[in-house]
Amino acid sequence: MTKTYAVELQDVVKQFGDVVAVNHVSLQIQDGEFFSLLGPSGCGKTTTLRMIAGFEMPTGGAIYIHGERQGYRPPNKRPVNTVFQNYALFPHMTVAENIAFGMEMQKIPKDEINRRVSEALDMVRLSNMASRKPKQLSGGQQQRIALARALVNRPKVLLLDEPLGALDLKLRKAMQIELKALQEEVGITFIYVTHDQEEALTMSDRIAVMNNGIVHQVGDPETIYEHPADRFVADFIGETNFIPVKIISLAPEIVVALGSGEQVVAGWAEEGLAVGDRAVLSIRPEKMDMLELNEVPKTPAHNTAYVKGKVTHLVYVGTDTRHTVTLGDGTEVVVRLQNMYIGEEPWELGEATIVTWNAAHARVLKE
Amino acid sequence: MERLRRHPELQAWLILAIPVIFLLIFFMAPLLIVFVYSFLERGKYGGVEWVFTLDNIRRVFDPLYFKTFLRSFYIAIITTIVTLALGYPLAYFIAKSPPSRRNALVFALMIPFWTNFLIRTYAWLTLLRTHTGLINVTLMNWGIISKPLPLYGNDFAIILGLVYGWLPVMVLPIYAALERLDESLLEAARDLYASSGKAFWRVTWPLSIPGVVAGSMLVFIPSLGAFVTPAILGGGKSLMIGNIISNQFLGAHDWPFGSALSMVMMIAMLIATLIYFRWTKKSELV
Amino acid sequence: MSVQTETLKTNDSRWDLIRSKLGGWSLSTYGILAFAFLYLPIVILVIFSFNDSRSVSKWAGFTTEWYGKMFQDGQIMLSIWNSLFLAIISTIIATILGTLVALGLERYRFRGKTAVDSMFYLPVIIPDIAMAIMLLLFFNMSGIGFTPWKVNFFGAKLAVPYSVIIGHVAFNTSFVAIVVRARLAQMDRTLEEAAQDLYANTWQTFRRVTLPMLMPGIIGGALLAFTLSLDDFVITFFTSGAGFNTLPVRVFGMIKKGVTPKINAVSTLMLVVSLSLVVVSILLSRRSGGDDSVQMGF
Numbered sequence: 027m028t029k030t031y032a033v034e035l036q037d038v039v040k041q042f043g044d045v046v047a048v049n050h051v052s053l054q055i056q057d058g059e060f061f062s063l064l065g066p067s068g069c070g071k072t073t074t075l076r077m078i079a080g081f082e083m084p085t086g087g088a089i090y091i092h093g094e095r096q097g098y099r100p101p102n103k104r105p106v107n108t109v110f111q112n113y114a115l116f117p118h119m120t121v122a123e124n125i126a127f128g129m130e131m132q133k134i135p136k137d138e139i140n141r142r143v144s145e146a147l148d149m150v151r152l153s154n155m156a157s158r159k160p161k162q163l164s165g166g167q168q169q170r171i172a173l174a175r176a177l178v179n180r181p182k183v184l185l186l187d188e189p190l191g192a193l194d195l196k197l198r199k200a201m202q203i204e205l206k207a208l209q210e211e212v213g214i215t216f217i218y219v220t221h222d223q224e225e226a227l228t229m230s231d232r233i234a235v236m237n238n239g240i241v242h243q244v245g246d247p248e249t250i251y252e253h254p255a256d257r258f259v260a261d262f263i264g265e266t267n268f269i270p271v272k273i274i275s276l277a278p279e280i281v282v283a284l285g286s287g288e289q290v291v292a293g294w295a296e297e298g299l300a301v302g303d304r305a306v307l308s309i310r311p312e313k314m315d316m317l318e319l320n321e322v323p324k325t326p327a328h329n330t331a332y333v334k335g336k337v338t339h340l341v342y343v344g345t346d347t348r349h350t351v352t353l354g355d356g357t358e359v360v361v362r363l364q365n366m367y368i369g370e371e372p373w374e375l376g377e378a379t380i381v382t383w384n385a386a387h388a389r390v391l392k393e
Numbered sequence: 394m395e396r397l398r399r400h401p402e403l404q405a406w407l408i409l410a411i412p413v414i415f416l417l418i419f420f421m422a423p424l425l426i427v428f429v430y431s432f433l434e435r436g437k438y439g440g441v442e443w444v445f446t447l448d449n450i451r452r453v454f455d456p457l458y459f460k461t462f463l464r465s466f467y468i469a470i471i472t473t474i475v476t477l478a479l480g481y482p483l484a485y486f487i488a489k490s491p492p493s494r495r496n497a498l499v500f501a502l503m504i505p506f507w508t509n510f511l512i513r514t515y516a517w518l519t520l521l522r523t524h525t526g527l528i529n530v531t532l533m534n535w536g537i538i539s540k541p542l543p544l545y546g547n548d549f550a551i552i553l554g555l556v557y558g559w560l561p562v563m564v565l566p567i568y569a570a571l572e573r574l575d576e577s578l579l580e581a582a583r584d585l586y587a588s589s590g591k592a593f594w595r596v597t598w599p600l601s602i603p604g605v606v607a608g609s610m611l612v613f614i615p616s617l618g619a620f621v622t623p624a625i626l627g628g629g630k631s632l633m634i635g636n637i638i639s640n641q642f643l644g645a646h647d648w649p650f651g652s653a654l655s656m657v658m659m660i661a662m663l664i665a666t667l668i669y670f671r672w673t674k675k676s677e678l679v
Numbered sequence: 680m681s682v683q684t685e686t687l688k689t690n691d692s693r694w695d696l697i698r699s700k701l702g703g704w705s706l707s708t709y710g711i712l713a714f715a716f717l718y719l720p721i722v723i724l725v726i727f728s729f730n731d732s733r734s735v736s737k738w739a740g741f742t743t744e745w746y747g748k749m750f751q752d753g754q755i756m757l758s759i760w761n762s763l764f765l766a767i768i769s770t771i772i773a774t775i776l777g778t779l780v781a782l783g784l785e786r787y788r789f790r791g792k793t794a795v796d797s798m799f800y801l802p803v804i805i806p807d808i809a810m811a812i813m814l815l816l817f818f819n820m821s822g823i824g825f826t827p828w829k830v831n832f833f834g835a836k837l838a839v840p841y842s843v844i845i846g847h848v849a850f851n852t853s854f855v856a857i858v859v860r861a862r863l864a865q866m867d868r869t870l871e872e873a874a875q876d877l878y879a880n881t882w883q884t885f886r887r888v889t890l891p892m893l894m895p896g897i898i899g900g901a902l903l904a905f906t907l908s909l910d911d912f913v914i915t916f917f918t919s920g921a922g923f924n925t926l927p928v929r930v931f932g933m934i935k936k937g938v939t940p941k942i943n944a945v946s947t948l949m950l951v952v953s954l955s956l957v958v959v960s961i962l963l964s965r966r967s968g969g970d971d972s973v974q975m976g977f
Contacts, residue, residue, distance in 0.1 A: 081580055083696075098696035101583040102592075114581035118599045127595070128585030179585065405787035409795065412776040412783075412852060416798060419849050420810075423817035424801075427809075430816060440819075479713065486710035489703075498710075500961075505717045508953045509910045511927050512946040515934060516720035519727065519735040519943075527723060527736035560717065589702065618806025620913055625934060635808040642812055642917065652816065655809050662806070 030093040032057045032183050032215040033078055038087035040073050040239075047073045049239035050087070055183075055217060055232075060209050062218045062226040065236035066262070071219045074236075075185050078217065080104045092182055102131070106183045107176035111191055113168045115160035121171050122147070122156040128179040146174040149208075166197050173208075183215045190225070202229055223263050227251065235259045256296060257391045260308045267314075267359040268306040273299055273390065282307055282390055285355025290331035295390040305390050311362040313387040316349060316373065317380040329385040335359070337377045349373055351381050430652035441649055449653035458637065458654070462661075465634040468548060469616040472555040476612050477605065479556065480563035484604075487564070488571035499568065506561040514625045517554050521545040521626065546628025554622040559615065563608040570604030571597070610669055614662055634658050721950065728943035735938055745944040755945060758929040760835040765915075765925060766908040768839075769847035774901040776848065777855025778893075784856070785863045802850040803857070810850065811917035818842040818918065825920025839923065846918040847908045854907060855900035862896025895964055902960040906953060 033055040040048035048070045055061045063071035076082045078089060080101035089096045091105060101108075107128065116124050125146050129139045147153040150170035152163075160168055169189060176184055189205075190198045206229045209216045220226050226233050227247045234244045235258070243255040254260035257268070271282035273295075280292040282305065292307060299305055322332055338358070339350035342365075349361045361381060365371075373379065431449055434442040452458060487498045505513065520527045521544040529541040544550060574597060582592040620635030631637050634654065641651030731740035749755055784796055802810065818824060827838035870892070874884045912927040919928070926949060933942050 079580075079584060081583075098693055100589075100695050100699070101580070102586045102588055103695070106584075108581070108584045110577050110581060112575070112577055114575065114577040116578060116581070116596060127582070127587070131582075131586035131588075131591060175581075175585070401787055402789040405783050405789045405792075408779050408787075409783035412780045413795060413798075415776060416802075416849070416852070419814070419817070419845050420802060421798065423813035426816050426820060427813045482706070482709050483713045486706050486713070489706065490710075501714060502717070504954065504957065505721060507906060507957050508721065509912075509927060509946075509949050511910075511912050511930060512724070512949055513720065515930070515942065515946060516724040518934070519724065519938065520720060522736075525734065525736055525938075530736045557717075557720070589699070614804065615806055618808050620806075620808040621931075624931075635806070638808055638812060639917075642815060648816065651812060655812055659805070659809055666804075 030057075031055055031090070032059065032092060033217065034090040035074070035078075036088045036090070038074070038077065038084045038089060040070070040077060040082060041085040047239050048077070048084075051236075051239070051241050052087075053234060053241065053244065055215060057215055058213050060206065060216045060218065060229055060231045062220060062230040062233045063236060064220060064223060064226040064233050064262075066221055068238075069236040070239040071221075071236050072187055075108075075187055075217060075219050078183070079106055079108050079185050105181055106185055107179050107181040108185045108187065109172050109176050109189045111187045111189065113160075113172040113189075115168055115172060115175070117160055120157050120159060121152070121163070124160065124171060125175045125178050128175065132179070142178050146178040149177070150174045165192055166201070169193065169201065173205075177208075177212065177214070181214065183217060184209075186216060186218045188220055190220075198225075205229065227263070235262060237262070252387075253294070254308065254389065254391075257306060257308070257393065260389070260391060265311055265360065266308045267311060268308055268391075269353070269357050269359060270355075270393075271305055271307045271390065273301050273303045273305055276301060280390055284333065284353065285357060286334070286353060288333055288354065290333065290388065291329055291385040292388040292390045293384075293386040294388075296392050299390065299392060304393060306393055307388055308391050309359075309383055309388045311348070311360045312346075314359070314361040314381055314383045316351070316361055316363065317382055319378055319380060322380055331381075331383050331385065331388065333381045335379055335381050337373050337375055337379055340371070340373065340375065347371065351379060353381070427652045427655055430649050431656045432653075433649045435647050435649050446649075449650045450657070452650055453653050453657045461631070461634055461637055462657070464548070464632065465617055465619075465658075466661075468551055468555070468619075468633065469613050471548075472552050472559070472616040473609050473613045475552065475556050476560055476563040477609060480560055480608065481567055481601075481605070483560075484564045484567035484571055487568050488574075495572070499565070502561050502564055510558055511621055511625075513558055514554050514622050517550070517557060518545075518625055521550050521553070545626065546630065548632070550626040550628075551619070551623050551632060554626045555612075555616045555619060558622065559612040562611045566607035566611070567601060567604040570601040574600055606669060606672075610666065613665065617662060617665075618658060724943055725947045725950065728940055728947045730940045730943070733939050735940055735943060745940045746948075748941055749944045749948070752941075754924070755926070755929060757835065757837075758924040758926045760832055761837055761839060761923065762909055762925040762927075764830070764832045764837055765839055765843060765847060766905050769844055769851055769908050770901050770905045772844075772848045773851035773904045774855050774897060776852045777900055777904070778859050778897055780852065780856040781859035781863055785860050799853050799856055802853045807850075807911075807913035811846075811914045814842070814846045814849070814914065815917045825918070825923075827923070840919050842918045842920070843915055843923065843925075846914045847911065850911075850914065851904040851907060855897075855904050858900035858903055859893065859896045862893060862899070866892055898963055899960060902956060902963075906956050909949075909952065909956075 031054045033053070035051055035053045038048055038051045039046065051070070051074060063074060065071050073082060077084050078091070080096065080099055080103075083098060096104060115121075116127065119127070122143050125143045126139050129142065134142075143156070144153065147156055150173060152167060152170055152174075155163060155167065155171070160171065163171065169192075172189070186205075190201050193201060202225060205216075218226070218229065227250070230247060232244060232246050233250050235242045235250060237258050243250060243259045245253075250259065251263055254263060254266075260266045261268070269284060271284055274281040274283050274289060276295055276299065280295045281289055282292055283289050284307075290307070295305075317332070326332055333353055335351035335353045337349055338352045339348075341348040341350075344365070346362045346364045349363060350358055351361060352358050359381060430441060432445055432447065434444040434446050434448070436442050453462075483502075487495055487502070490498055518526075523529060523541045523543065523545050526541075526545060528544060529538075532538045533541065544553075578596050578600075579592055582596045583589075587595060618635050619633055620639060623631075623633040623636050624639075627633070627636070631640060638651050638654045638658070641647045641654065727735045727738070728745055729741050729743060730738060731742040731744070780799055784792065784799070823842060825840040825842050827840045828844070829836070829838050831837075866889075871884050871888055874888045879887065909925075910927065911925075912931060915925050916928050916931070919925075924932070926945065930942060930945055930949075933939075933945070
């Protein structure tokens with residue numbers, strides 16, 4: 027073993043009766059990383075987190091924390107702590123007692139406990155709440171206490187299960203910034219479960235995108251966004267256009283044919299596709315532009331696509347305008363054009379247009 | 394009609410008039426009578442003489458009768474403790490069962506309770522009797538014992554009968570409290586390095602105490618005032634307060650004394666209830 | 680880290696798994712034993728009602744003769760009729776009164792509400808022996824005595840003392856009130872508001888919306904009162920004067936005289952009746968989409 031990861035999952039499987047919640051998942055999470063598990067409800071991300079914490083035992087595979095295989099270890103014997111979705115603050119204990127609990131269980135001497143409890147309260151700026159009961163605190167305050175209660179034990183890894191889900195939008199955004207800053211300051215590995223892709227993209231060093239118990243892609247936010255590995259990731263993250271195409275060639279260049287017969291070059295193709303296969307061309311709305319019919323250059327650049335279409339819908343969304351363009355074969359694509367100047371909408375409904383993009387931004391994915 | 398609409402209080406009183414009057418006449422008035430009779434003298438041919446006296450109250454504390462009071466307390470307390478010891482794990486068992494099975498288990502728990510108390514006590518009579526009870530007969534037949542065990546006509550039989558009768562009542566409030574317990578609280582405790590035992594004592598138990606108190610009250614009070622159980626399992630001896638009170642009215646015809654006994658018993662129960670409530674308020678947990 | 684400590688650590692965690700499984704297994708075993716404890720005496724009671732001998736503890740063969748003897752016993756049959764009549768009458772009255780109490784206490788706020796509320800809890804809290812003797816004293820002193828209501832009930836000539844009826848109503852009212860009140864508290868008030876929005880006045884709202892929705896609770900309370908009345912022993916025993924027997928009172932007398940499987944047969948009969956009532960109440964509550972726990976008044 028040359029490198030020890032903070033947490034490593036090797037081929038982990040979790041089955042509940044007939045349902046396979048986690049299907050052969052392998053992950054290597056680095057020390058000090060802010061690592062997110064992202065996916066829709068029921069994708070297995072929470073189950074994965076609970077297996078790392080020890081609340082569920084894997085049906086197959088192995089989990090290592092700092093190189094140590096966890097096996098059947100119960101949660102109280104693992105060097106990780108959890109921030110629960112509903113905070114799980116003990117209602118019959120004061121805030122201070124809640125925070126002290128983990129240290130009490132580890133038989134840490136009283137004065138050290140008291141010292142660290144006040145430090146923790148200072149860290150989340152709730153020192154004056156020490157003798158209150160959880161139900162007397164607001165949602166945001168409870169969230170910070172839950173965080174303090176976990177961090178005060180100096181775990182090697184902190185597990186967070188959608189901790190911001192119950193907060194309103196503004197508070198959630200503020201907490202995202204705080205959490206990220208906290209993680210950088212304390213330097214602990216954070217494993218963060220969320221279904222909110224914007225949250226994941228904002229906070230994470232790396233993201234694992236999951237669906238139906240399978241990890242579709244692991245990468246940093248930019249890679250996940252700009253270079254999605256398959257249709258699911260491209261669809262789940264941000265907005266993407268999917269244009270049905272047929273593969274004309276894969277080497278030396280990737281060339282696909284649209285329904286209308288027009289051919290375009292693409293920058294990347296998913297593994298396992300062959301010439302003649304049906305696939306989808308994925309391209310993000312903000313990567314596309316629209317030209318007047320007479321604006322197409324006489325010698326069109328080879329790596330640029332020029333596709334005919336008709337404007338069928340316009341939606342003003344403030345920062346930009348979404349233009350829905352219907353292509354020759356009836357496929358609808360959305361093009362986002364920034365509203366640089368007021369009152370400068372160049373396109374009208376029904377107008378003919380040429381949609382254009384750079385081949386580097388176009389990826390051919392399985393259907 | 395209009396006045397009714399404008400004065401909801403009047404509506405309330407109108408609706409409650411008949412039941413309240415009924416209860417005043419047939420409950421509060423009888424209660425008052427018992428109180429008053431405690432201070433009257435016994436009449437020559439039964440009934441009462443309207444002469445004020447404290448003799449009845451004094452007789453209650455006479456060692457002869459007070460002994461029975463103490464014994465009743467003793468039996469009630471032991472019953473409550475045993476019922477708690479047996480009932481808490483049972484409540485825990487039901488609460489930890491898969492949700493689909495829980496309702497069926499609660500139902501199964503309540504069926505014995507809904508059957509006649511007298512019959513359930515009689516069932517134990519047939520089991521516990523010294524020479525003809527099923528337990529002794531079977532044990533002697535199998536040669537395990539040579540002399541019958543003293544399972545009847547003593548405190549043991551009464552406590553057993555009471556525990557058996559009131560066990561479901563202890564289990565239900567505890568089960569209700571445990572069922573409401575948030576599973577994630579226990580997970581949080583385990584996550585914070587508590588062993589299963591510590592997690593139980595520091596999280597589950599404190600949060601189930603309201604249920605424990607409710608159950609204990611619901612068992613202690615009827616056990617203190619038990620009549621049927623000692624009458625059937627007590628072997629003809631008047632072992633508890635309820636029996637002595639009953640004797641004053643059926644046999645001895647000493648109504649004032651019976652009233653005094655009853656009144657002292659009810660006051661004792663009231664004090665016990667108040668102590669219970671003060672105790673829970675003091676350890677107001679949540 | 681040496682290999683040995685590695686192995687120790689893995690063994691350690693396997694022991695944890697065994698321990699937690701053992702914990703779960705012993706809990707289940709306890710659960711089974713506890714339920715066995717609850718049911719065994721009853722099962723034995725029923726078994727020995729078929730015993731072909733006068734013993735209730737030595738099995739001598741199967742027979743149904745005790746049931747025959749039971750049904751031929753005029754006194755027992757009379758006590759059954761008495762029990763039924765008493766239960767029906769007291770249930771009807773207690774249900775009406777109890778529903779009024781529930782409505783009054785749950786829907787209104789007024790001065791003295793706490794006092795009235797507490798007063799209606801007293802019959803539930805007080806031990807039956809205390810309630811029994813205070814009723815005994817009251818009926819004696821007030822001159823009401825134990826005058827019977829002579830009535831012909833399905834051919835049976837009964838003489839039911841008013842005192843017993845009143846006694847049953849006294850404790851049953853509170854139980855009905857608790858059940859109905861729980862149901863009332865659960866009810867969706869916006870339905871009544873909708874009715875009023877659609878021009879219904881107070882009485883119409885009550886009759887067409889509140890009452891129908893409350894009905895399952897009322898029926899639940901009535902069933903509870905009926906069961907309690909059938910099962911009552913202590914209060915009936917003391918308030919019936921001389922010569923009036925309900926089935927429990929009769930059974931008590933039989934026990935005092937001598938134990939035979941006939942008592943087991945009567946007990947089994949009462950068991951069957953209680954169970955049927957419970958099943959009926961569950962079925963009714965299911966059909967109306969109610970909550971079983973409300974039936975218990977918890």
